[in-house]
Amino acid sequence: MxxxxxxxxxxxxxxxxxxxxxxxxxxxxxxxxxxxxxxxxxxxxxxKPEKQHITIDNQQDEIRKLKAELRRVTEERNILKEAAVYFASESKKSTRS
Missing domain, CATH: 1.10.10 (Arc Repressor Mutant, subunit A)
Incomplete structure (x- = not known):
């Protein structure tokens, strides 16, 4: 915590x-x-000198943004995987008839 x-x-x-x-x-x-x-x-x-603070802060901001984007893209990928499984099972049901 x-x-x-x-x-x-x-x-x-x-x-x-x-x-x-x-x-x-x-x-x-x-x-x-x-x-x-x-x-x-x-x-x-x-x-540390002020210039290093600015560089470190900028890098930390970029890391935070990239982590947020990675989370979003991972969620989108998982949704697409679930959709593919769903549509594949629906496709199998419709070909059995």
Whole structure:
């Protein structure tokens, strides 16, 4: 199950508390009510130059779009498979008469 979602601005400020102000990860995580693991993940993601953030975000958006399209195409394929089975069985019934 997924936890609470935080806006990127919140995550960036949390990362700055660790990277720029020198606070301990455990202290920042406890103060903000997040897990140290989440804060580590945010540091890995947001402690990079801004240009890398934009590239990563664009890639993640593209991946989300492609996954949605794959789901849609898979559903369409499954519907067509079911229709083919149905019409094949109907065709066999009509040739028996």
């Amino acid at each position: 997924r936890g609470k979602r935080y806006p990127d601005e919140f995550k960036i400020e949390a990362v700055k508390q660790v990277t720029e102000r020198g606070h301990q990860i455990a202290d920042v995580a406890e103060r903000l009510g997040v897990t140290p693991k989440s804060l580590h993940n945010w540091i890995n993601k947001f402690d």
